[in-house]
Amino acid sequence: MEIRETFFLVGRSHSIWEKILKKGAWFRLKIPLSYQFSEFDCAPVTFLNAFLYLFDRTMTEPSMIQNIFQYSLDLSDRKGEIGKGGTSVDAVRQITNWLNTYSQDKKLGFTCTFLMEDEVNFIKNENIKNYINKGVGITTVCITEGMYHYILVVKIDKDYVYFFDPYYTDDKQDQDDIEYVYDKPAEYNRRVKLDWFTSHEERFYSLGKMERRKLILINK
Template structure:
């Protein structure tokens, strides 16, 4: 598990609209992995340019949030430009049957984090960051701010005061179940994107 190194990392962020969970989650896992001095402005600019790509039926820009294809395209751009732009990152994507707690454990063991698409407490498809896993819990940072009192799920534990690493823990047994929200199977299109610091960073 990665821990805060000195005071060089920034706090993780919450959404500023109802729709930018994908954008903010991608920025959060870069923030979680890299010190501020290592984060290239071109990368943050590119994430904002490529995300919020889904319009609603009335063609309002971004109201449909960020597609899994856009997340994949951002990852491809990072992998293609990592050396040239000194991004210090690499990505890989897991889909459907590849998305298992065993593979999540492997990513975390390799000091990576995951951008994971789930259904949230309101049964809406939503991106969160998985930052750790152990025998009891999955540790996530959910960029959608809500009060502890709004959570009625006894298997989901909210810690709004924590802005480094995670703000929710999910009982691992529940996460691996077929329940409707905050589980590995809750999204219709199961996709998890792993991101790592490149070697030597």
């Protein structure tokens, strides 16, 4: 009732608000995925993007947002400044475990699976493709040699991987194997050739070395 009255006051002359509220469409709107707030928060932002993509906003409870950020940004840089080293593998594992427990307790119906190193093989393990196409995958990709970054993979077909990179940049130049996408803000902003993405070489937007690979599969 309070929500209804608030919208009626704001848009008194717009009957569209009443139609939206009656249908519940306000809550089912697909929200554009988010970009990072800093140079270091790709992991927590990507976790939250996973739930924006999979569910409507009523499923993303405040405690999920709070705990994702609480565990994140636990690493320090060389100067000892906390958070500027990003988010550790242990923290990502803690987030995954907490989300599984929370989903089970609240009967939310999603599960998270954490894979590392040799387990993250998109070519040999067909189950990864199937899981992602039914849900999403949070994984790390190489940005430059030795530097990796979390993204949200939402779809894979026989030729391409579709993902959302939470790092906003104006330097968007398509390459032979990498395409920037502008018209899918609630789904993905990159389309990359599968053979490029799955490469063991440390090159831009590749999974890179096996020992550096991490993947969290989230299914509903």
